[in-house]
Structure formats: structure tokens, C-alpha cells
Amino acid sequence: MVEPVLEIRDLRKTFGALKATDSVSLDLRPGEIHALIGPNGAGKSTLIHQISGSFRPDSGTIRFLGQDMAGLDMAARARLGLGRSFQISSLAQEFSALRNVMLAVQARQGTSFRFFRPVMSDKSLTEPAMAMLERVGLAGRAYVAAAELSHGERRQLEIAIALALGSRAFLFDEPMAGMGPEGSKALTKFLDGLRHEAPILLVEHDMDAVFALADRISVLVYGRVIATGTVDQIRNDPEVRRAYLGEAA
Amino acid sequence: MSRETIVNILLALLLLAVPLGASAMGEPFYITLATRIAILALAAVGLNIALGLGGLVSFGHAAFFGLGGYAAGILATHAFDGVPLFAGIPGTASMPIIWLVAVVVCGLIALPIGAISLRTTGVYFIMITLAFAQMIYYFAVSWPAYGGEDGLSIYVRNEFPGVNTTQPLSYFLICYAVLMAALGLFWLLRGSRFGAALQAARQNATRLAAVGITPFNVRLIAFAVSAMVTGLAGALFADLNKFVSPSMLSWHMSGELIVLIILGGKGRLFGPVAGAMLYVLIEYALGGITERWQFFLGLILLGVVLFARGGLLGLLAGKVRHG
Amino acid sequence: MSIALLIEQLLNGLQLGVMLFLMAAGLTLIFGVMGLINLAHGSLYMIGAFACAAVAAATGSFWIGLAASLVAAAAAGAIIEVTVIRRLYDRDHLDQVLATFALILIFSEGTRWLFGSFPLYLDIPSLLQGAVPLPGGGQYQLYRLAIIGVGVVVALGLYLLISRTRLGMRIRAGESDREMIAALGVDIRTLYTVVFALGAALAGLAGALVGALQSVQVGMGEPALILAFVVIVIGGIGSIKGALFGAILVGVVDTMGRFLLPKALALMMPAAQAGLIGAALASMLIYIVMALILAFRPSGLFAAQS
Numbered sequence: 001m002v003e004p005v006l007e008i009r010d011l012r013k014t015f016g017a018l019k020a021t022d023s024v025s026l027d028l029r030p031g032e033i034h035a036l037i038g039p040n041g042a043g044k045s046t047l048i049h050q051i052s053g054s055f056r057p058d059s060g061t062i063r064f065l066g067q068d069m070a071g072l073d074m075a076a077r078a079r080l081g082l083g084r085s086f087q088i089s090s091l092a093q094e095f096s097a098l099r100n101v102m103l104a105v106q107a108r109q110g111t112s113f114r115f116f117r118p119v120m121s122d123k124s125l126t127e128p129a130m131a132m133l134e135r136v137g138l139a140g141r142a143y144v145a146a147a148e149l150s151h152g153e154r155r156q157l158e159i160a161i162a163l164a165l166g167s168r169a170f171l172f173d174e175p176m177a178g179m180g181p182e183g184s185k186a187l188t189k190f191l192d193g194l195r196h197e198a199p200i201l202l203v204e205h206d207m208d209a210v211f212a213l214a215d216r217i218s219v220l221v222y223g224r225v226i227a228t229g230t231v232d233q234i235r236n237d238p239e240v241r242r243a244y245l246g247e248a249a
Numbered sequence: 250m251s252r253e254t255i256v257n258i259l260l261a262l263l264l265l266a267v268p269l270g271a272s273a274m275g276e277p278f279y280i281t282l283a284t285r286i287a288i289l290a291l292a293a294v295g296l297n298i299a300l301g302l303g304g305l306v307s308f309g310h311a312a313f314f315g316l317g318g319y320a321a322g323i324l325a326t327h328a329f330d331g332v333p334l335f336a337g338i339p340g341t342a343s344m345p346i347i348w349l350v351a352v353v354v355c356g357l358i359a360l361p362i363g364a365i366s367l368r369t370t371g372v373y374f375i376m377i378t379l380a381f382a383q384m385i386y387y388f389a390v391s392w393p394a395y396g397g398e399d400g401l402s403i404y405v406r407n408e409f410p411g412v413n414t415t416q417p418l419s420y421f422l423i424c425y426a427v428l429m430a431a432l433g434l435f436w437l438l439r440g441s442r443f444g445a446a447l448q449a450a451r452q453n454a455t456r457l458a459a460v461g462i463t464p465f466n467v468r469l470i471a472f473a474v475s476a477m478v479t480g481l482a483g484a485l486f487a488d489l490n491k492f493v494s495p496s497m498l499s500w501h502m503s504g505e506l507i508v509l510i511i512l513g514g515k516g517r518l519f520g521p522v523a524g525a526m527l528y529v530l531i532e533y534a535l536g537g538i539t540e541r542w543q544f545f546l547g548l549i550l551l552g553v554v555l556f557a558r559g560g561l562l563g564l565l566a567g568k569v570r571h572g
Numbered sequence: 573m574s575i576a577l578l579i580e581q582l583l584n585g586l587q588l589g590v591m592l593f594l595m596a597a598g599l600t601l602i603f604g605v606m607g608l609i610n611l612a613h614g615s616l617y618m619i620g621a622f623a624c625a626a627v628a629a630a631t632g633s634f635w636i637g638l639a640a641s642l643v644a645a646a647a648a649g650a651i652i653e654v655t656v657i658r659r660l661y662d663r664d665h666l667d668q669v670l671a672t673f674a675l676i677l678i679f680s681e682g683t684r685w686l687f688g689s690f691p692l693y694l695d696i697p698s699l700l701q702g703a704v705p706l707p708g709g710g711q712y713q714l715y716r717l718a719i720i721g722v723g724v725v726v727a728l729g730l731y732l733l734i735s736r737t738r739l740g741m742r743i744r745a746g747e748s749d750r751e752m753i754a755a756l757g758v759d760i761r762t763l764y765t766v767v768f769a770l771g772a773a774l775a776g777l778a779g780a781l782v783g784a785l786q787s788v789q790v791g792m793g794e795p796a797l798i799l800a801f802v803v804i805v806i807g808g809i810g811s812i813k814g815a816l817f818g819a820i821l822v823g824v825v826d827t828m829g830r831f832l833l834p835k836a837l838a839l840m841m842p843a844a845q846a847g848l849i850g851a852a853l854a855s856m857l858i859y860i861v862m863a864l865i866l867a868f869r870p871s872g873l874f875a876a877q878s
Binding site for chain 3 (some may be wrong): 300306308321365368369371372374375376377379381383384386388391392393500504507508511513516541543544546548549550551554555558
């Protein structure tokens with residue numbers, strides 16, 4: 001069996017009496033999209049926060065590319081290649097789309113402690129950044145401040161940033177949220193191709209997108225993974241139907 | 250050329266023209282006033298690196314302003330008395346050496362202060378920087394070797410190679426040149442990769458961390474560079490007044506430095522210059538009319554904070570633009 | 573060093589701590605409920621002291637002066653809340669710092685305008701003059717003991733107010749969720765004005781009580797304000813319990829440091845030098861304590877859950 005890129009074992013996190021993450025184990029294999037679904041409050045975001053390093057788990061391990069992530073902060077995990085998009089867009093709002101991506105390019109180059117050369121005339125930053133914007137279809141909006149982009153455009157920008165980092169795995173937290181049907185369709189197609197570049201752990205409420213994209217699905221309810229399997233297995237899992245899909249259907 | 254660039258050039262020329270004119274008309278008082286503006290602007294340019302670019306509301310930058318001042322005062326006193334500083338190291342009356350010492354000392358002290366303060370954010374950061382400045386203030390007050398509460402006089406203004414610093418205009422030109430150099434540094438920093446990371450840390454620290462740049466490191470360096478520039482201004486200020494006292498370290502001073510930036514326009518290249526001009530002008534104009542000028546300064550400041558948030562440059566040059 | 577002297581210094585530390593608590597409780601309450609950092613809190617302290625001194629001089633009664641200090645500080649607080657502070661709740665801390673810094677300038681110069689530059693003096697009321705014997709010999713000023721008593725009463729009162737009354741319930745709700753409290757139909761603007769005036773009255777009370785120990789002058793609020801900041805930062809901003817603990821800690825550490833450090837150093841070096849270094853170190857001591865605490869607990873000892 002292939003070595004997983006991301007491997008989570010027996011992760012636990014409580015907030016007071018609430019078990020937000022209850023003995024979660026899952027993995028992300030090369031070339032796959034692994035979707036994480038579950039009702040609101042199931043603990044999906046809490047889990048993503050622990051993987052990306054903004055929350056510290058109470059116990060359990062997270063291994064990325066074979067390395068234990070314990071003790072590494074968000075920036076260190078990002079440097080190792082864990083690219084993340086946020087549920088609520090998280091951008092440098094005053095910067096243009098281009099400058100947001102340029103920041104990721106300079107971070108990848110490890111050159112953030114250069115003090116004098118102007119960035120805007122620096123082709124080693126602007127060109128790769130522009131290329132990423134083109135890939136996500138945002139090149140025409142390169143010089144618009146992030147704050148003035150539409151909701152969907154900000155999602156695209158977040159993905160361009162993750163791409164510019166040359167990430168080895170992507171954590172995407174509800175990338176379709178707030179997008180129109182057209183946008184969702186285009187993004188679904190884009191993510192479909194992206195899985196071969198790096199595997200994606202996808203948190204998403206848009207079930208059409210999930211069923212179209214996912215190689216495997218894990219269902220999280222009350223902090224526990226109640227099932228993991230292929231799209232068909234999940235569709236037919238009685239417990240999933242009762243706990244989750246049944247309600248939605 | 251953008252409107253802001255034109256305003257900036259006009260401000261720079263105005264600050265140069267006033268003392269030249271005053272010198273021609275034999276009015277040294279106005280030269281001193283302009284020198285005061287240049288030095289306060291320099292101190293605020295330093296703070297603007299931390300506050301304007303990095304969003305770090307340091308309420309303790311008087312610490313560095315005062316340390317720079319004491320560096321000048323202490324070195325000059327030892328040079329004047331011919332008593333070595335310690336371990337046989339003599340004092341000096343040479344400005345370049347004094348400046349170097351001021352900058353290095355401020356950088357070295359800013360690193361531990363920053364390292365502790367930057368673990369906190371928001372109000373805690375404001376208050377802990379204030380507390381560190383108070384710590385240094387009380388030390389200066391209670392340590393009698395260099396004048397304690399009474400301060401320390403510099404009997405003869407320190408020397409700069411090839412310039413007669415006792416002439417008001419020459420000393421103004423030195424300060425003006427240093428200010429312009431610092432503005433150049435600020436401009437370069439703002440446009441650089443480091444500047445991009447620093448401004449991103451202000452706008453959204455989580456984003457910065459998510460691309461793999463640790464905000465703490467970026468902020469710490471910005472805090473130290475900021476302290477160094479403000480410290481240099483302190484050394485010049487001590488030489489202007491030929492006197493240094495704990496009041497340079499006081500929290501009022503820290504507050505004034507923030508006021509300068511906000512009056513002029515936060516995060517803008519010439520914000521500190523516009524702010525210092527406006528501040529000294531208010532002080533001079535109101536001070537001529539009433540002893541209670543600070544009352545009206547308070548009212549003006551309140552008006553700016555509540556109703557004119559872009560400061561003077563916001564009025565003259567419109568909103569801040571980013572590339 | 574006698575036991576009596578040590579006890580006296582401890583009580584002095586406790587008295588300073590109580591003063592700081594009166595200041596810090598208001599500051600921390602205002603921050604906790606409204607998210608506002610108020611530099612002008614020291615001005616309210618000064619207003620309390622001036623009101624007490626002026627009214628006591630006019631009426632001959634300290635007690636009427638004390639009542640006047642509460643009224644004057646609360647009124648000043650309510651006025652600035654309605655005219656200025658209210659506009660700052662949604663602003664960032666930088667704007668709050670600047671606007672309240674401007675208020676300090678206005679209040680300080682305004683007070684100088686009204687009362688001149690000379691300090692006023694306030695006598696200890698006759699009821700509280702005299703001293704109490706201490707165990708181990710020695711005596712202690714009754715007035716200072718009374719201040720400690722006031723602190724205990726205020727701490728208890730605040731505890732009861734916040735945990736037992738409707739106003740306290742609203743304050744607690746306001747801390748956790750502004751929208752929820754608005755949804756409950758509470759007039760949030762009035763609540764904020766009341767909380768601000770309450771904090772102001774406590775600062776005014778502190779100023780009036782201290783006014784009888786020191787001279788009453790412009791600028792007296794600023795050292796008190798900065799110490800109160802140290803207190804709430806140590807205790808955790810927004811926490812009344814933290815303010816109480818921090819205030820006692822700062823009061824005792826500061827007083828005992830000034831008393832003991834020179835003596836301790838004298839065991840290691842010549843007395844003159846020890847006095848010098850001891851005094852310098854003691855003046856920095858609370859700031860060192862604060863830096864140490866924040867280095868390990870960046871949001872203070874009793875930080876509210878965030």
C-alpha cells in the first residue's frame with residue numbers, strides 16, 4: 001500500500017465538556033481527494049485547525065510526509081508544504097490579488113528578510129504570481145484589492161495562494177461556500193485536475209461537488225468519524241443515512 | 250506622479266525652505282523650530298515602521314528616544330570630563346560615533362523588549378510596551394550618576410566632521426539630511442519583501458503564517474529597526490537642546506510620537522513629517538496665544554481622531570493606495 | 573528591623589493595593605464590557621480628588637467632599653461617555669488610546685484653568701485621625717486602615733453587584749455577547765453609560781481617599797493610571813478577580829521592594845551603594861514582575877476565556 005501523505009491517528013480535543021474531536025483517525029493518500037463531511041458543529045473546522053496548527057490537540061498524532069507535526073506552528077507546517085484555504089476568507093485585505101499571491105511566492109523562496117529591493121518590479125515574484133492567478137482564472141483582477149473582490153473571487157485567490165506555495169497537500173475548508181452554481185461547477189472541474197498535483201482534504205457542504213470529486217469520504221458526527229469509504233459505500237451506509245444524509249434527504 | 254508624491258515633495262521643500270529663509274533674515278529661532286520638527290519627524294518615522302507598517306501600537310517608544318538621548322549625553326559628558334566610561338573606554342563628542350552607539354544600544358534593548366512584548370497582542374501589547382518604557386524612565390529618575398531626575402547637560406554641542414554644529418543652520422541641515430535618509434529607508438522597507446511580510450502581518454497575521462512566514466520574527470525585526478531610528482532621533486534631540494532628562498523617556502513622549510503619526514497620516518511615507526510640522530506649529534501658534542495651549546491641542550486631536558481619520562495627508566493626498 | 577515595622581510596611585502595601593484596585597476595577601470593567609482602553613481614567617481619579625478637596629474646603633466636611641467626589645467623577649464619566657467614548661467602541665485600540673490621550677490633555681489643562689497650578693490640600697477627617705496599636709509595638713494610621721476597609725467593602729460590593737443583581741447579569745452578558753444582550757431587549761447604550769459612570773465613580777473615590785494622604789494636584793492621576801494598567805495586565809484584562817489579585821500583588825511588591833531591597837543589598841555591599849542600587853531596582857521592580865508574568869502568561873493570570 002502507498003504511504004499516506006497525511007496520517008491522523010486517534011486525535012482528541014475537548015473544549016470543556018464538549019468532545020470536539022473524539023478519537024479521529026484518517027489519512028490522505030497521494031493523488032486522492034478525501035472529502036470530510038458532516039452536519040454543522042460536527043467538528044470539521046476544529047479538525048482542520050488542528051491539522052494546520054492553529055489548535056493543539058489534547059492527544060493523538062498528526063504525521064505529514066512521515067514527519068510528526070507535534071510542536072510545529074502553522075508557519076512551520078506551511079513551509080513543509082501543507083497548503084490551506086480558510087472557511088472564512090483570510091487574505092491581506094489591503095493588498096491586491098497579485099500581492100497576496102506574491103507573498104506566497106516569496107514565502108516559498110524563503111526570501112522574506114530582504115529589505116531593499118522593491119517587490120513590484122521584481123519579476124521573480126510577479127511572474128510566478130501572475131501565472132498562478134491565470135491558472136485560477138483571476139488574472140484579469142490581479143490589481144484589485146482583496147477587500148474589493150467578490151466572495152467567489154476570494155476563494156479562487158485563496159487557492160492561487162495555496163498553489164503558489166507549491167504545497168504537497170491541500171486543506172480546503174468549504175471552498176464552494178457562497179459561490180453561484182457556475183462558480184461551483186468551474187471550481188469542481190479545477191479541483192478535479194488538481195488532485196494529481198497534490199492530494200486534497202476537502203471540507204465541503206456542497207454534496208454535488210463532494211460526490212463528483214471525492215475518491216473517499218469520511219463522515220464526522222459529534223467529533224467522531226462514523227464511516228469512511230468510497231462514494232457508493234457512504235451513500236449506502238445505514239448509519240450515515242440515519243445520522244446525516246437521512247436528515248438532508 | 251501621484252498626488253501624494255507631489256505633496257511629499259512640497260513638504261520636504263517647505264521644511265528646507267523655512268530655515269534657509271529664516272537664516273537669510275537673521276531669525277535663528279525659526280531655524281531651531283524647523284530642527285525640532287525634523288527631529289520629531291525622524292523619531293516618528295521610526296515609530297511609523299512598527300505602527301504604520303506593522304500595526305504594532307508601541308506605547309513605549311519614548312524609551313528608545315530617551316536612550317538615544319542619554320547615549321549622546323553620557324558619551325559627551327565623559328568626553329568633556331576626560332573620565333573613561335568604563336574599562337578604559339573613553340567618551341566621545343563625535344556625532345557619527347554617538348549615533349552608532351545610540352542605534353546599536355536601542356537595537357539591543359529593543360530585541361528583548363520586543364521578544365517579550367510581541368508574545369502579546371492588542372491592548373496587552375500597548376500596555377506592556379508602556380510598562381517597559383516606565384521601567385527605564387524610573388531607572389533614569391532614580392539613578393543619580395547621570396543627573397537622575399534633574400537630567401544631564403551637554404555643555405558643547407557634539408561635533409560632526411567638517412561641519413560647525415554650533416551654527417543653527419548647519420545643525421538643521423545635518424538633522425534634515427538624516428531625516429531624508431530615514432525616509433528613504435522607510436520607503437525601501439515598505440516596498441521590499443520584508444515590507445510586504447510586515448504589512449501582511451498587520452492586515453492578517455493568520456494569512457502570513459498560513460503561507461509559512463512566522464509573524465513574530467517579522468514583527469521583532471521591525472520593532473528593533475523602528476527603535477533604532479527613534480533612538481537616533483533621540484541622540485539628535487539631546488544635541489539640539491544640549492540637555493537630556495527623564496522627560497524624554499516619559500509616557501507623554503510616547504503618546505506624542507503616536508500623535509505625530511496620526512496627525513500626519515498613519516503608515517504614510519510623509520505622515521510623520523506632516524504630523525511633526527502640524528504639531529510644532531500648533532504648539533508654537535497656540536502657545537503664543539495662551540498658556541493653556543495643551544487644552545486646545547487636546548480638542549484638535551480629539552477632532553482628528555473622531556472625524557478626520559486620515560490625518561493631514563489624508564486631507565491633502567486622499568486615501569492610502571497599495572500596489 | 574522590627575516586626576512592627578515589617579507589619580507597617582505590609583499594611584502600607586495593602587493600602588496601596590486597595591487604591592490600585594479601585595482604579596483597576598473600573599478600567600477592567602470598562603474594557604471587559606465595552607472593549608475600550610481608557611487612558612483618561614486617571615483624569616477621573618484627579619477629578620474625584622479635586623472635587624473632594626474643593627467641596628471639603630467650602631463646606632468644612634470631608635464626608636460631603638467624599639460624596640461630591642463620587643458624584644463629580646460619575647458625572648464627568650457619564651458626560652465623556654455620551655459625548656466621546658461612545659464613538660470609540662467600534663474603533664481600534666489605537667484610536668481609543670489617542671482620543672483618551674486627548675481627553676487627558678483637556679482635563680489636565682482644564683483643571684489647571686479652574687484651580688490654578690498650586691496643589692490643594694485635604695485633611696484627614698477628625699473621625700479617622702489618630703493611630704491604632706500594632707502587635708509587636710508601633711502604631712498604624714487609622715485613616716490608612718479605613719482605606720483598606722473601603723477596599724474590602726468595594727470588592728465585596730462589586731462581587732455582589734455582578735453575581736447577584738440584574739445589572740450584574742447584564743454586565744456579564746455584555747462581556748460575552750453584545751448582540752445577545754441587545755436581542756434581550758436591554759438598552760445597551762444606557763448599560764454602557766452606567767458601567768462607565770460606575771468605573772469613573774470608583775476612580776473618583778480612589779482619588780478622594782488618596783487626596784488626604786498626598787497633595788491634590790494636576791497630573792496626580794497619571795502614575796495611578798499607569799500602575800492600574802500594570803495591575804490589570806497582570807491580573808488579566810476584563811477580570812475583576814484578576815484586578816483585585818494584581819492590585820494587592822503590585823501594592824505589596826512595590827512597597828516591600830522599596831523597603832527590603834536596599835536592606836538586602838546592604839548585606840552584600842557598602843550601605844550607600846546598596847541604598848542607591850536598591851532604590852533604582854525597587855522603582856523598576858513591579859515592571860520586572862509584570863514582564864516576567866507576561867512572558868509566561870501572555871494574557872495575565874486570570875485571563876477571561878477567549
